[in-house]
Amino acid sequence: MITTNELEERNATVGHSDTLLELKDVKKHFPIKTGFLQKNVGQVKAVDGISFSIKKGETLGIVGESGCGKSTAGRTLIRLYEPTDGKIIFKGKDISHLSEAELRKDVRKDIQMIFQDPFASLNPRKTLRSIIREPLDTHNLYKGKERDEKVEELLEKVGLDASFINRYPHEFSGGQRQRIGIARALALHPEMIIADEAVSALDVSIQAQIINLMEDLQEEFGLTYMFISHDLSVVRHISDRVGVMYLGKMMELAAKKEIYSNPLHPYTQALLSAVPVPRKKGVAKRERIILKGELPSPANPPAGCVFHTRCPAAFDLCRQVVPDFQEVKDNHFVACHLYK
Amino acid sequence: MAKINLAENPSPSLELHGIKTTRDTMLQIVARKFFRNKLAVIGGIFLIVIISAALLAPVIAPYSPEKQKLLEKLSVPSREHLLGTDRFGRDIFSRLLYGARISLLVGFASVLGSITIGTFLGAIAGYVGGIVDALIMRFVDIILSIPSIFLLITLVTIFKPGVDKLILIFALLGWTTTARLVRGEFLSLRSREFVLASKTIGTKTHKIIFSHILPNAMGPIIVSATLSIGYVILAESGLSYLGLGIQPPVASWGNMLQDAQNFTILLNSWWYPLGPGLMILLTVVCFNFVGDGLRDALDPKINE
């Protein structure tokens, strides 16, 4: 087994050249406020100490049940939310506490986001021209007529007709709107795109199209993706590596093949057992693991391992000590006391 | 990279999806939806007639509204006096026309004032949130907890009632509904995904507020304004009816109604209260119809 120290040394010798983004023990707690003076009466620990890095050009999938903090993680690392604690390092620079003006100058152009709801992510009162021009206007890219030409070019890039430029979002279907959202995200030539449930609201056949489009664009522009979804099969299709979250924490992180063929964490095993897999000859049928109990509230997470209230393998230590998130095999990280 | 089967042409022709290829502006869509609502259209036409009549009162009115002809008092409607005359022999039709000017002026001006205050404070409360929000909303609660009719009566007794004071009082008391409404809109819009998208782009805050949030909150604001005009006209009539509104001899619908509230007049000269009573009723109802029509027409979620 490799300790964290050795890992850091190894990273230091290899250099961080291929690491685009790194999260170090990032937390995002939402205060619960009530009363006349908005007194603080508690915290929702939506993201409670996660660490991982994203390499340039890869697709990192993030999976987990609803409410486990996937969206909050994405929005915090793109600095839509101020992190409560921890460090976000983008291209070697700590961006955790940059001001909005500094972010605009250095970061906004490089990381963009695609949202879940194709009906809520486009302003219903703006034309496609104005929606896709907004990033170009904000950062003052291109001049005069060139800006509109650029908008038309982007529309065609995402498989829409350039003549749609004067239309309003309500005239389009969910899949087409998602393409508009992608065109807006592409306008600034970002290095990285966070896709938060980007296909979850779409029909299965349309999902496939959007994923194909995203893959084509990744190839063409060398994009790095963080692909958030609760759908394990979609994540399996698009990701290079997959991280599994539970109650604000990262439970397991490994290469896609490794995670799906050799899941180590009891939570990952339970999640995967619920996904129907095509049966191959000679491969034993996977036993479906039903998790007992309710998902605890992130306002009051269990002590020790947050998963212990539902874990079929839990033992005494789990109830008292928080397991470290550590590399137990090459590039396979797990937070569980079973692996030491 | 492996492709998943494409079930749909990636650049589907819009006609196939039943979508017209001609371009519609937002305004055209709103207008089309509004005109489909019969009651709203009727209400709108009626209001246009009343407003034009009020503006053209000096041209249309056959008599001066304050000209008394005591010999012809309380005469029945005739060719000479279309709606009859009042206790002082003044032409009721002419007085209704001039009364419309006052009632509508009070309605429009006070609502303009209350909407401005309400939108400003509601927007701050909703966008900034936290303690600022709590303070503004507690202030709203305090104002709402005062029974407004008593406050109105007190204020009107302290300051001599007049058009300007009435407008001021209605504006200063009426903004709370708008503030609550706008706060709610801003609160929900500021975490909507298209606003988050603007933030990830780096759009500046003032631009986000004025080009994304406010235009989407405008529908409810306009609807609430339309409905409030009706409410203010009713409230002004109520005050005048109590003798605390517009003071005679200046005509307003409310003080005309008050003047007619005498038992013998009600019994023998029924046409007198009928004029102002109907005008108040119809105007308020029409503002409500138009308000409802606008609400549906401006809501992008309601399809044609």
Ligand SMILES: Nc1ncnc2c1ncn2[C@@H]1O[C@H](COP(=O)(O)OP(=O)(O)OP(=O)(O)O)[C@@H](O)[C@H]1O
């Ligand atoms: N702005 C906020 N204020 C307070 N609590 C929040 C806020 N945003 C999220 N939360 C809470 O944080 C927790 C994590 O939410 P988050 O949206 O990140 O989960 P998620 O994994 O994206 O879920 P889903 O699959 O439903 O999108 C939830 O309990 C949620 O209620």
Ligand code: SF4
């Ligand atoms: S640490 Fe214990 S409770 Fe947590 S997953 Fe591992 S075995 Fe289960």
Ligand SMILES: [Mg+2]
């Ligand atoms: Mg989410």
